[in-house]
Every structure is written in C-alpha cells, then in structure tokens.
Amino acid sequence: MGIKILTEHIGKEDLKPIDAYMKYGGYTAVKKALTSMSPDAIVEEVKKSGLRGRGGAGFPTGMKWSFLAKPEGKPRYLVCNADESEPGTFKDRYLMMHSPHTLIEGMIVSSFALGANTSYIYVRGEMMFVIRILEKAIAEAYAKGLLGKNILGSGYNLDLYVHPGGGAYICGEETALLESLEGKRGNPRNKPPFPAVSGLYACPTVVNNVESIAATSWIINNGGDEYAKIGIGKSTGTKLISACGNINNPGVYEIELGLSVEEFLYSDQYCGGIANGKKLKALVAGGSSVPILPAHLITKTANGESRLMSYESLSDGGFATGTMLGSGGFIVFDEDQCIVRNTWNFTRFYHHESCGQCSPCREGTGWMEKVLHRIEHGHGHMHDIDLLVDVAKKIEGNTICPLGDAAAWPVGSAIRHFRDEFEWHIKNPSEATRKGAVYRKEAVFA
Numbered sequence: 242m243g244i245k246i247l248t249e250h251i252g253k254e255d256l257k258p259i260d261a262y263m264k265y266g267g268y269t270a271v272k273k274a275l276t277s278m279s280p281d282a283i284v285e286e287v288k289k290s291g292l293r294g295r296g297g298a299g300f301p302t303g304m305k306w307s308f309l310a311k312p313e314g315k316p317r318y319l320v321c322n323a324d325e326s327e328p329g330t331f332k333d334r335y336l337m338m339h340s341p342h343t344l345i346e347g348m349i350v351s352s353f354a355l356g357a358n359t360s361y362i363y364v365r366g367e368m369m370f371v372i373r374i375l376e377k378a379i380a381e382a383y384a385k386g387l388l389g390k391n392i393l394g395s396g397y398n399l400d401l402y403v404h405p406g407g408g409a410y411i412c413g414e415e416t417a418l419l420e421s422l423e424g425k426r427g428n429p430r431n432k433p434p435f436p437a438v439s440g441l442y443a444c445p446t447v448v449n450n451v452e453s454i455a456a457t458s459w460i461i462n463n464g465g466d467e468y469a470k471i472g473i474g475k476s477t478g479t480k481l482i483s484a485c486g487n488i489n490n491p492g493v494y495e496i497e498l499g500l501s502v503e504e505f506l507y508s509d510q511y512c513g514g515i516a517n518g519k520k521l522k523a524l525v526a527g528g529s530s531v532p533i534l535p536a537h538l539i540t541k542t543a544n545g546e547s548r549l550m551s552y553e554s555l556s557d558g559g560f561a562t563g564t565m566l567g568s569g570g571f572i573v574f575d576e577d578q579c580i581v582r583n584t585w586n587f588t589r590f591y592h593h594e595s596c597g598q599c600s601p602c603r604e605g606t607g608w609m610e611k612v613l614h615r616i617e618h619g620h621g622h623m624h625d626i627d628l629l630v631d632v633a634k635k636i637e638g639n640t641i642c643p644l645g646d647a648a649a650w651p652v653g654s655a656i657r658h659f660r661d662e663f664e665w666h667i668k669n670p671s672e673a674t675r676k677g678a679v680y681r682k683e684a685v686f687a
C-alpha cells in the first residue's frame with residue numbers, strides 16, 4: 242500500500258510553476274497522447290483502467306466517455322467539476338492548490354480524447370485563491386504551446402477557461418453546473434436528455450470531477466492495465482480522501498483503494514487515531530450526504546469482515562449496515578459528539594441549499610430541519626422520530642436531482658443507528674439541552 246499517482250511530488254518543491262512540474266515528468270502524457278495515440282485509443286485505455294468517477298457516484302469514466310454523442314457540425318465540451326461544496330470534502334482544492342498542472346494536463350489529454358476544442362474548469366466562486374492559481378498555470382501552459390492552436394505541432398486546438406461558480410452546493414450537480422456555466426440560475430435539469438447528448442449549449446458534454454480528469458495522465462503514461470492493478474477488485478487506482486473531525490492528523494491523503502478503514506483511521510501515516518485519547522463514536526466515510534455509521538460498523542462489516550476503503554466494501558450490507566465511498570470526505574466523531582445536533586446541522590445545510598424546484602426537497606428539508614431543531618432544543622415528541630423517517634422516505638427517489646437523497650440519507654441513517662440517542666433527547670429535555678451533555682451508550686463506542 243502507499244502508491245501515489247496524483248500527489249507523489251507534492252511537498253518536494255512548489256509544483257505551481259510549470260518548469261517544476263515538468264521536472265518530475267509533467268506533460269509527457271500530453272505529448273504521448275497527441276503525437277502517438279488516437280482519441281479512441283485513449284478512451285480504450287481509460288476503460289481498461291477501470292477508473293470510476295471520483296465526484297461521488299463512482300460511474301466508470303471510460304464508459305461515460307464512450308456515451309458521448311458525436312454529431313457532425315456540433316462542438317463537444319469537457320467540463321471539469323471543481324465546485325466541491327459538500328461538507329467534509331476538500332480534496333479537489335488541495336490538488337488544484339498544490340499541483341494545478343496535474344489537472345490541466347489531464348484536461349488536455351481528456352479533451353483530446355473527447356474531441357473537445359473548448360473546455361472549462363468550473364470552480365466554486367468562493368475559492369478565488371484556487372482560481373488565481375489555475376489561471377496563472379493555464380497562462381504558462383499556453384506560453385509553452387500546450388494549449389491554444391496546433392498543440393505541440395499535432396494539429397489539435399484547445400482553449401481552456403476557468404469559470405467561477407455561483408457559490409451554491411447545487412451548482413456541483415452536473416446539470417445545475419451547466420445551467421450556471423450558461424449564465425443562468427443553477428437549477429438542475431430533468432434527465433434525460435443526459436449531458437452526453439445535450440449538455441452545455443445543448444451540445445454533447447462530459448462533466449467529470451477534478452480527480453477523475455487528473456488521473457487520466459497517469460493512465461496514458463503507464464497504460465490502463467497498470468492502473469487496474471492498483472486498488473482492489475472494481476475499485477481500481479488511488480483515491481484522495483479528505484479527513485477531518487476528531488482525529489490527530491486531519492488532512493488530505495492519497496490512498497490505494499482497498500486499504501483497511503482501521504489502518505486509515507489509526508495509523509500515524511494517515512489520521513493518527515482519535516484525538517485526545519477519546520473513543521470513536523461514529524463516522525461519515527464519504528462526505529455529508531452518505532449514511533453515518535456507528536463505530537462497530539465502520540471498521541468491520543456486519544459479517545465481521547474487515548471494512549476496506551473501497552466502493553464495494555464500504556457499501557457492503559447496503560444502507561442497513563453499510564454506507565458509501567462517495568466523494569471521500571471522511572468525518573470522524575468522538576464520544577463527545579451529539580448525533581442529533583450533527584443531523585440537525587447537516588439538515589440545515591441541505592434545506593438552505595435546496596434549489597426549491599421540487600416540493601419533496603423544498604418542503605421536506607424544511608420540515609426535517611424544524612423537527613430536528615425541536616428535538617435538539619428539548620421540545621420533541623416521541624412520534625417526531627417516525628415523522629422524520631417518514632419525511633426522509635418521501636423525499637428519497639422523488640426529486641429531479643440527487644440533492645433530495647443526499648438530504649434524506651443522513652437523517653434516515655442517524656435514526657437507524659442512533660435511535661436511542663434521539664429518544665434520550667426527547668425523554669430528558671433538561672439534561673439534553675444542558676451545555677456539554679451528551680448521550681453515551683458504551684456499546685456503540687470503539
């Protein structure tokens with residue numbers, strides 16, 4: 242374990258200047274792709290690699306690329322989703338801040354493979370510092386003939402733009418992002434048609450996460466088969482994980498998929514264990530939208546097998562006893578954290594960020610926030626718990642975009658695994674609202 246393909250050279254020196262990046266083999270993938278490979282051959286290598294989209298859903302990248310419609314006379318677009326607004330997820334900005342050319346190189350290789358001559362990096366508007374870093378790096382790439390007309394004498398032309406986003410979580414959803422890029426309010430579109438058929442300006446478009454695009458350079462340099470050897474099963478390659486909460490070493494780590502959760506959580510190389518010698522209570526493994534798991538289900542599956550950092554292992558047991566790898570936002574809760582308060586907090590976020598187009602999400606997130614607020618503040622009723630479950634179920638699967646599901650899953654999973662903590666809040670309002678008081682049930686800690 243321990244191979245790094247995106248962050249290998251970060252920390253050795255400042256990789257922002259293009260010459261520093263090139264010293265470590267940067268832009269060799271562009272040269273190889275544009276001078277010795279056909280676009281179809283690149284798509285084939287990405288398919289062979291087994292790379293799955295790193296934005297959350299884990300859809301195979303090569304397969305997504307092969308769906309792209311190729312009508313004559315219409316441009317095709319590649320759009321990089323660098324919106325990154327999910328609570329707990331901060332890995333893309335880390336890569337763009339420390340090694341912007343890793344993304345730009347991947348954009349050139351991927352745009353060539355898709356036949357795109359104009360591509361965009363859509364960055365959350367608040368991250369001006371990242372936008373400035375990217376713009377400077379793009380100017381350097383133009384100056385070296387790696388962007389613009391007739392790149393490296395290959396006859397291929399590509400213009401790359403950075404677009405500041407609307408500063409809303411919903412603008413990370415791919416169709417809302419495209420609306421926003423077109424200058425409109427970031428409301429998700431109904432699907433179908435999918436962006437591969439009708440995306441940006443109604444033209445065929447691929448939207449990919451920063452990490453997915455960045456990985457393509459390594460795949461082109463080393464081959465899809467080599468990438469597929471890294472990782473475990475259908476979870477090939479490496480993954481950036483942003484780790485935060487009550488741990489000794491918060492930060493962004495590149496791990497080989499298949500590393501055990503236990504090693505990631507406790508080894509000094511990664512999270513370094515729970516801070517201040519406290520016990521682990523719960524963990525959100527893939528960003529705020531994935532189900533929360535109690536300590537006893539995060540390092541071991543319900544069958545007692547070691548839980549691994551992979552798409553399959555984290556979802557083992559379905560939502561009854563498992564969760565998802567999601568976007569890789571690893572949020573750790575120690576024994577002093579209140580699950581009700583955290584669930585209320587997440588729900589406030591989803592209510593605030595709902596675009597309001599569908600009633601189950603617009604109204605449901607608001608009702609969940611209200612009910613959670615009254616439980617947390619000592620005014621809850623026993624039937625509120627089932628009311629929350631009911632509202633969450635009615636949102637799930639009934640909305641235009643997955644923000645509705647993202648709002649429902651944290652509530653459903655918190656009640657599934659920590660129902661007695663909700664009951665304790667309702668039965669003991671004066672104790673539950675006392676500053677620093679927290680429900681403790683020894684069996685759930687590790």
Ligand SMILES: Cc1cc2nc3c(=O)[nH]c(=O)nc-3n(C[C@H](O)[C@H](O)[C@H](O)COP(=O)(O)O)c2cc1C
Pocket residue numbers: 293294295296297298299300302305322323324325326327410411412413414415416448449450451453454642643644647
């Ligand atoms: C509310 C919401 C927010 C999202 N935010 C992001 C984001 O910030 N970055 C991202 O890559 N994907 C985000 N996604 C997922 C994208 O819609 C899309 O699946 C992804 O960009 C595809 O890239 P990938 O195939 O490389 O994973 C979000 C989805 C939803 C529903």
Ligand code: SF4
Pocket residue numbers: 411429594595596597598599600602603640641642643644645
């Ligand atoms: S689920 Fe929510 S965020 Fe998504 S389109 Fe519907 S109202 Fe908007």
